Structures are given as C-alpha cells and as structure tokens.
Amino acid sequence: MDEFEIIDRYFLRGSYPTGVVVGISDDGAVIENPAGEETVLATDTLVESVHFPVGTNALDLGHKSLAVNLSDLAAMGAVPRWALLNLVLPQADDDWISQFSLGFMSLADEYDVVLIGGDTCRGPLCITVTVVGTLPAGTAITRGGARPGDQIWISGSLGDASIGLGIVQAGVDPADPDEVWLMRRLNAPQPRVTLGCSLRGLASAAIDLSDGLLADLGHILHYSGGLGAVLEVSLLPVSPAALAVCGQRAARSSALAGGDDYELCFTVPRRHEAEIEALEKQQDHQITKIGEVCADEGIQLTGPDSKHYNVTGAGHLHNWPDGG
Numbered sequence: 001m002d003e004f005e006i007i008d009r010y011f012l013r014g015s016y017p018t019g020v021v022v023g024i025s026d027d028g029a030v031i032e033n034p035a036g037e038e039t040v041l042a043t044d045t046l047v048e049s050v051h052f053p054v055g056t057n058a059l060d061l062g063h064k065s066l067a068v069n070l071s072d073l074a075a076m077g078a079v080p081r082w083a084l085l086n087l088v089l090p091q092a093d094d095d096w097i098s099q100f101s102l103g104f105m106s107l108a109d110e111y112d113v114v115l116i117g118g119d120t121c122r123g124p125l126c127i128t129v130t131v132v133g134t135l136p137a138g139t140a141i142t143r144g145g146a147r148p149g150d151q152i153w154i155s156g157s158l159g160d161a162s163i164g165l166g167i168v169q170a171g172v173d174p175a176d177p178d179e180v181w182l183m184r185r186l187n188a189p190q191p192r193v194t195l196g197c198s199l200r201g202l203a204s205a206a207i208d209l210s211d212g213l214l215a216d217l218g219h220i221l222h223y224s225g226g227l228g229a230v231l232e233v234s235l236l237p238v239s240p241a242a243l244a245v246c247g248q249r250a251a252r253s254s255a256l257a258g259g260d261d262y263e264l265c266f267t268v269p270r271r272h273e274a275e276i277e278a279l280e281k282q283q284d285h286q287i288t289k290i291g292e293v294c295a296d297e298g299i300q301l302t303g304p305d306s307k308h309y310n311v312t313g314a315g316h317l318h319n320w321p322d323g324g
C-alpha cells in the first residue's frame with residue numbers, strides 16, 4: 001500500500017464542506033477564512049517510546065493525536081476547523097492504519113474538523129498533527145492575561161491520566177472498573193472544545209493541562225508578568241476512581257503534578273464568577289474554583305492538609321523505556 005492508497009482508503013471523504021477550496025490530493029490545501037475571524041494554529045507530535053509505549057492501541061492513538069491538538073485550540077478559545085496529519089509508519093499495516101484512522105476521523109467528525117492534508121512515509125512510528133482553528137478577531141485567550149485577584153478554575157478532574165499511566169506501566173491488564181476508567185483518561189482524553197469557546201470574553205488567561213497543574217498554571221503566572229497563586233488543596237477536583245484506587249493523599253499529589261489530563265485551567269476576574277458557574281450547568285461538565293491569583297510570585301498551597309504536599313519539582317516528563 002503506497003502513500004496515495006493509504007490516503008484514499010482511510011482519510012479521504014467524498015466531498016469537502018464549504019470553506020475548503022482545495023483539499024487533500026493537491027500540492028497544498030486552500031481554505032477560506034470566515035470574515036472577521038483570526039486563525040489559530042497549533043501542532044503536536046507523538047513519538048513511540050517517548051509519548052506512548054510500544055504496542056499502544058492504534059484506535060486510541062488516532063484519537064489522542066488529534067485530541068491533544070484540539071485541546072490546545074480549546075485553551076485559546078478557538079473553534080477547530082481543519083487538520084493536517086503526518087504519519088511516519090514502520091510498515092503499512094492495514095489493520096493498524098484502519099484502526100488509527102477510525103480513532104482520528106471519529107473525533108474529527110465529532111467537532112466538524114476537516115482533514116485537508118498531510119504526508120505519510122516509512123520510519124519509526126511518529127505522528128504529527130497540525131490543527132487550524134478560528135475565532136472572532138481579538139478574542140483569543142492567551143496565557144498572559146491573568147491579574148492578581150482573578151479566580152483560578154479547572155475543568156473536570158485532575159491526576160487521572162498519571163494514575164492511569166502507573167497502571168499501564170505495571171503491565172497487567174486491569175480488571176477493576178476504576179482502573180480501566182483511569183486508563184481511558186490517559187489513552188482517550190476528551191478535548192474541552194465547547195468549554196474553551198465559551199470562555200472567550202470571560203477568562204483572562206487559559207492553558208490546557210498537559211504537563212500537570214503546577215507546571216501549567218506556572219506558565220500562566222509567568223506569562224502574566226511574574227504573578228503567584230494560592231491554591232486550596234481540599235478544593236482540588238479528584239475523581240472517585242482516583243480516590244478508590246490510590247487514596248486521598250496520592251490522588252491529590254497526582255492532581256497537582258500529574259500530566260496528560262487535557263483539562264483546562266483558566267483564570268477569571270471575579271465579576272464573571274456567576275457566568276462561569278452558569279457554564280457548568282449549561283455544559284453539564286464539572287468546573288471547579290481552586291484558588292486565586294496573587295501578586296507575590298510562586299504557588300502556595302493552603303488548607304488543613306496542605307503541609308503534606310509540595311510545590312517543588314513539579315512537571316511531567318515524557319520518557320518511555322523501549323518496549324515499555
């Protein structure tokens with residue numbers, strides 16, 4: 001199977017929606033920008049043995065390679081529209097590509113994202129996805145807009161993916177439904193696209209949580225001019241599964257430092273608090289206020305148990321042993 005057969009068979013759709021002037025199969029794609037909108041671009045690479053272990057399910061990889069990119073657009077408040085996919089494959093394995101494309105294209109269809117180009121070639125397994133989104137001019141949410149006194153909010157629950165990673169690394173297929181759920185949080189993250197778009201005009205800054213709360217919130221504080229934050233440990237949203245599998249203290253430590261959750265962390269001026277609370281009801285997705293931005297640099301933890309946790313050495317390093 002050559003490059004063109006792979007594209008024809010698995011990634012080409014019959015026709016393109018409005019906005020795509022020229023799609024896959026020419027030297028470049030041509031897209032029409034909606035009037036009055038700005039373009040947001042993001043790209044992310046997943047390398048075997050670095051970002052995922054050898055033998056990771058192809059369906060999950062297809063989903064995750066697009067999901068992590070849509071998560072970046074969500075953090076900017078952009079509506080995802082187009083994607084490009086570069087696939088480096090050790091061999092053209094029909095089953096593998098069929099499962100991968102199913103995972104990728106199902107998530108693309110869910111958000112009306114159109115695949116408009118890409119490349120395939122032979123080599124060690126590596127997936128690069130580039131996504132293009134749009135938003136009304138001047139409304140992008142960046143990492144740099146937080147101000148002292150802004151509230152800090154989090155979508156979903158934190159720490160699940162890193163606990164799931166521990167289960168994967170243990171190498172035993174879990175039978176416990178909580179463990180299975182935590183592994184799904186690692187392998188099939190859900191990008192918070194709808195929430196991200198709803199935060200335009202409300203959030204002062206936002207980031208998606210790929211490296212862990214302390215590290216990623218640290219980016220917001222840094223780019224907002226060297227600010228700090230006070231977080232209430234008891235407010236950290238941890239899932240019932242995380243609590244059941246590893247107990248409160250380990251679950252909270254994972255919530256602070258564990259990566260790969262792809263939830264959104266955003267800051268909100270107090271005057272918008274009621275609107276954020278209303279969003280939770282509208283979207284039926286948990287959103288939790290966990291603390292406040294302050295002028296003094298550094299992240300401090302408060303609450304009765306806060307001495308059990310530390311804020312140093314945070315950050316998520318991707319490193320898979322070969323064959324692990």
Ligand SMILES: [Mg+2]
Nearest residue numbers: 072075208210
């Ligand atoms: Mg990101």
